[in-house]
Amino acid sequence: MNILNLYFSSTGNTEKVAFRIQDTVRDLGHEVETLKVTSGDMDVDVLKFDFVFVGSGVYGQLPGKPLTELHRRLLQKYNEEGEVKPASPRRPSANVVVYCTYGGVHTGVNEAIPAVKFMGQLYDHLGYNIVGEWYVVGEYKTDRFRDRSIGGRLGDIRGRPNTEDLKEVAEKVKGVFKAYLF
Numbered sequence: 001m002n003i004l005n006l007y008f009s010s011t012g013n014t015e016k017v018a019f020r021i022q023d024t025v026r027d028l029g030h031e032v033e034t035l036k037v038t039s040g041d042m043d044v045d046v047l048k049f050d051f052v053f054v055g056s057g058v059y060g061q062l063p064g065k066p067l068t069e070l071h072r073r074l075l076q077k078y079n080e081e082g083e084v085k086p087a088s089p090r091r092p093s094a095n096v097v098v099y100c101t102y103g104g105v106h107t108g109v110n111e112a113i114p115a116v117k118f119m120g121q122l123y124d125h126l127g128y129n130i131v132g133e134w135y136v137v138g139e140y141k142t143d144r145f146r147d148r149s150i151g152g153r154l155g156d157i158r159g160r161p162n163t164e165d166l167k168e169v170a171e172k173v174k175g176v177f178k179a180y181l182f
């Protein structure tokens with residue numbers, strides 16, 4: 001079983017989630033390759049992996065730019081290589097969990113949904129089964145936007161993702177492994 005834990009994080013929130021995923025996967029007795037996306041040109045062959053966790057913070061309703069560019073480039077590359085076929089036949093043992101951390105100041109989770117759906121489409125096109133779409137609240141950490149962590153659609157989100165949020169992530173990893181990696 002090859003497991004990839006791929007993430008982009010600009011202010012550290014998604015990295016906390018990715019590290020908790022990594023720790024939980026290891027506690028469950030599996031090896032996992034954790035990769036932080038630093039640029040759209042990054043060299044990663046997601047098709048080598050049977051199980052992928054992919055996550056990002058939400059920026060303007062989409063994943064961070066490096067991860068967005070990486071997914072666009074990979075989709076084009078796999079298309080050219082004939083890995084994306086009409087009707088996207090399922091690869092029976094290939095699974096993906098797509099997640100984001102988001103602040104939701106304006107419209108709550110609705111402004112994070114495009115990011116998760118966007119990331120999921122690369123894997124869906126490749127025939128992976130999307131076995132989780134997770135939304136984790138993440139406070140706004142830049143000086144310019146810090147005040148958005150209070151008074152928005154989700155109320156006071158300072159300190160998120162917090163211990164409870166990360167515990168929930170660990171429980172979801174256990175649940176999804178129980179379902180798909182027996």
Ligand SMILES: Cc1cc2nc3c(=O)[nH]c(=O)nc-3n(C[C@H](O)[C@H](O)[C@H](O)COP(=O)(O)O)c2cc1C
Pocket residue numbers: 008009010011012013014015056057058059060061062101102103104105108111112137138139140141142145
């Ligand atoms: C410049 C900027 C733009 C953001 N845009 C959105 C957005 O459109 N929707 C949203 O829900 N959250 C938005 N956020 C909140 C981030 O998605 C949230 O803080 C996330 O946890 C950051 O993840 P990271 O630290 O892993 O990069 C934005 C934050 C910043 C700093």
